[in-house]
Amino acid sequence: MSSRRQERLAEEIKRGLSALFFEGLKDPGIDPRAVSITRVDVSRDLSYARVHVSVLGDEKKCRDTMAALERARGFIRSVLAGELNLRHAPEIVFQMDKSIEHGVRIAAILNELKAQEKREDSDESE
DSSP: OOHHHHHHHHHHHHHHHHHHHHHTOOOTTOOTTTEEEEEEEEOTTSSEEEEEEEEOSOHHHHHHHHHHHHHTHHHHHHHHHHHHTOSSOOEEEEEEOOHHHHHHHHHHHHHHHHHHHHHHHHHHHO
């Protein structure tokens, strides 16, 4: 299989999952405002799709959301197969991605350093 086909399928899965989260998934354990799909990796034979998911919230909310996604995995796969017109939909594996949280934490640290630097500059000028 060509890597171009993998990339196209990964992008279509990402687009389909995003739409499904906002429109068609009625699971109360999945808050569409708190769930972001950061990346989708498709295996060379197109039989597996690893979906990297970021959940905004505390650790309990992350665990609950991942458990809800695992419960809904079969339904999600069948809906995607219909939307993407695939004979064999890839098996979906959800994986937690902490990159957005990590970025927010780094931004907060940088803002704190900037504020501290401004306070030190104002103290020196007095």
